Amino acid sequence: MRNMPYILTVLIATVLLAASMCLSLTSGSVNIPAHDVLGAFFYFDTYDTGHVIIREVRAPRMLAAAVTGAAFAVSGAVMQAMTRNPLAEPGLLGLNAGALFFLTIAFIFVPGLPFTYMILMSFAGALFSALIVLAAVLFGRDGMSPLKLILAGVAVSLFFSALSSAFQLHFTIGQDIAFWFAGAIQNIGWPHLAVLFPWFVIGVSIALLLSPVLTAISFDDGTAVSLGVPLNKTRLLALASVVILAGLGVSVLGAVAFVGLIVPHAARFFAGGDYRRILPLSGVLGAFLTVSSDLAARMLAAPVELPVGALIALIGVPFFLYLARRVVRYEL
Amino acid sequence: MTNVLEVEDVTVGYGKKAILKDFKMRIPKGRITSIVGPNGCGKTTLLHTLARAMKPKYGAVLIDGRDIFSLHTKDVAKRLSLLPQSSTAPAGLDVYDLVSYGRYPHKGAFEGLNQKDAENIEWAMEVTGIRSLGTRRLSELSGGQGQRVWLAMALAQNTDVILLDEPTTYLDMKFQMEILQLLKDLNTSAGKTIVMVLHDINHASRFSDCMIAMQSGGIISSGSPEAVMTENTVREVFDVTPVMGRCPFTQRPIIASYRLKG
Structure with missing residues (x-):
């Protein structure tokens, strides 16, 4: 009985997501009717432009938006639980800055690197910065406290951002990078999805399996230990899921911190404070926000495409300000 | 008398600074033990070490004769609970959800609450007087109500040993007495071992079987309230000159009043 309103909320969110995914297939610079969309999947005709657009452009792009949106949102929720900080998001671990730095290096030293490798570079950069943060925290005394994690993350983040800016200025590649980030999702194809999707499944599985422990660990240390939560082991696993999910998110969408910050809120x-309920709903809402933002990015100024990140911020900021007014009702 | 918890030559602290050094102590099973002492004497550190929330640098804490860190932490959590001095909860959790997390150590990761869990939760909410608050959020409650919610969570855990760090601090007089009486009842009726840090030394004397008086990380005196509550001990531990009296209800020694030394 207690779960009824929650299940209803998840259902509604899922229907919204499904609707936005369908719209995202039919709409764009060319509108393709629904039966042609179905046709593209069930009796594909290589000479039908509509079919090709659906199969090779819109479907992978729509799935990439859904996967990265869900990944960002879930990793944001995990971050907030792990750091006990409602303003935490994966970017705090230096992931975005690390990804950006590796991309910058790639643009300078191996220009013209194929798209798949660029995605992998940016994923590697996110992992690399997270490892530095983790090393800094683990070699300190008294284990990994949430505060130390954030401090180390901010320091590493600033360091990589500064390096990236310096390199970009010196080699005048700032614009290329900006274009790359704005356009990465346009160039997503099935092979890239095939690389990203297993990581997504791994990251989300870790997060969902952890979800009961995440609520317990977001109490104070004393209470969490009293309930039998292994603090360091849990934090390490949580961190792993954040790095995987946010890493793949950054490599496709760029630094869209807002999804990870707002969606969990x-x-x-809607779902209350238990992470067993927050995580699945975050995933669905995150996918919905990104898919519909991507759709809007293609539609609003067609045929010109707006950067998805900018649209998410446009939708996200007012919503976040609204939430910030209500957040005083929670204990921060 | 068997001891449920034993502290064996424990050195523990933050960073390089040791708060307790070569510390030894026994907690008798089925009794109420109170730890008293001035601010900063290491009471909370001791309680957190007993609860494995702090790991000793040297020495060990034994629960029923076994090193507490050698056991699976969830198994320890079925036998021992801790109510910290101040607790924080994730935003948006309502009171019932929060109390139900007391059942966490008894459940598999995705196991729902069963009849027994629900009974434990409702009982804990009943005895702490928060039954009507189930759907409220913690942030809407007063300090005293909040303290009762956390106590209910610790009680819902239904452990044989309950450690409490100043459980009466935010409460008004009546509810202080209700909590202490509740702990006493749990001790007599269910044989629970209660270990608490108490600020009010008179409450400690009145409700405990054993008292431990600490100062600067060491035990000055321990034993029955009669043995610990002497003018000399109070003078040494709290650095004041007391006037001793008797509790009219229990005939235990209490401090009638006190003045500064000198």
């Missing part, structure tokens, strides 16, 4: 608003 929206989920909390």
Whole structure:
């Protein structure tokens, strides 16, 4: 009985997501009717432009938006639980800055690197910075406290951002990088999805399996230990899921911190404070936000495409300000 | 008398600074033990070490004769619970959800609450007087109500040993007495071992079987309230000159009043 309103909320969110995914297939610079969309999957005709657009452009792009949106949102929720900080998001671990730095290096030293490798570079950069943060925290005394994690993350983040800016200025590649980030999702194809999707499944599985422990660990240390939560082991696993999910998110969408920050709050608003309920709802809402933002990015100024990140911020900021007014009702 | 918890030559602290050094102590099973002492004497550190929330640098804490860190932490959590001095909860959790997390150590990761869990939760909410608050959020409650919610969570854990760090601190007089009486009842009726840090030394004397008086990380005196609550001990531990009296209800020694030394 207690779960009824929650299940209903998840259902509604899933229907919204499904609707936005369908719209995302039919709409764009060319509108393709629904039966042609179905046709593209069930009796594909290589000479039908509509079919080709659906199969090779819109479907992978729509799935990439859904996967990265869900990944960002879930990793944001995990971050907030792990750091006990409602303003935490994966970018705090230096992931975005690390990804950006590796991309910058790639643009300078191996220009013209194929798209798949660029995605992998940016994923590697996110992992690399997370490892530095982790090393800094683990070699300190008294284990990994949430505060130390954030401090180390911010320091590493600033360091990589500074390096990236310096390199970009010196080699005048700032614009290329900006274009790359704005356009990465346009160039997503099935092979890239095939690389990203297993990581997504691994990251989300870790997060969902951890979800009961995440609520317990977001109490104070004393209470969490009293309930039998192994603090360091849990934090390490949580960190792994954040790095994997946010890493793949950054490599496709760029540094869209907002999804990871806002969506968990929206989920909390509907689902209450238990992470067993927050995580799945965050995933669905995150996918919905990104898919519909991507759709809007293609539609609003067609045929010109707007950067998806900018649209997410446009939708996200007012919503976040609204939430910030309500957040005083929670204990921060 | 068997001891449920034993502290064996424990050195523990933050960073390089040791708060307790070569510390030894026994907690008798089925009794109420109170730890008293001035601010900063290491009471909370001791309680957290007993609860494995702090790991000793040297020495060990034994629970029923076994090193507490050698056992699976979830198994320890079925036998021992801790109510910290101040606790924080994730935003948006309602009171019932929070109390139900007391059942966490008894459940598999995705196991729902069963009848027994629900009974434990409702009982804990009943005895702490928060039954009507189930759907409220923690942030809407007063300090005293909040303290009762956390106590209910610790009680829902239904452990044989309950450690409490100043459980009466935010409460008004009546509810202080209700909590202490509740702990006493749990001790007599269910044989629970209660270990608490108490600020009010008179409450400690009145409700405990054993008292431990600490100062600067060491034990000055321990034993029955009669043995610990002497003018000399109070003078040494709290650095004040007391006037001793008797509790009219229990005939235990209490401090009638006190003045500064000198």
